[in-house]
Amino acid sequence: MTSLLFLIPIALFLGLLALAGFFWSLRNGQYEDMDGSATRFLHDDDRPLPAAPSAR
Template sequence: MTSLLYLIPAMLLLGGLGLAGFLWALKSGQYDDMEGNASRILYDDDDKPLPPEDKI
């Protein structure tokens, strides 16, 4: 029963840290563009020149 005296404040502290981290991520814009980075990998980079064939 005495372990609850340690576990409840520790749980509240860790929950507060998690909430603070989540609110910081919201404030800094981490969740602004959810689709941009996920679909950016599918784009083809055709504007980069190909290396010369004699150096391959």
């Protein structure tokens, strides 16, 4: 049972890491344009796209 003492905190930490990742992506505007992002990569080949969006 003592294994729980470190396994559960590890599990929680990993979960929190994922949550923090989600928060970051939301703040970063990753969900602003779901339709555009779905097709954007198709056109992203030989010709360079405009400069990446500046971080806000």
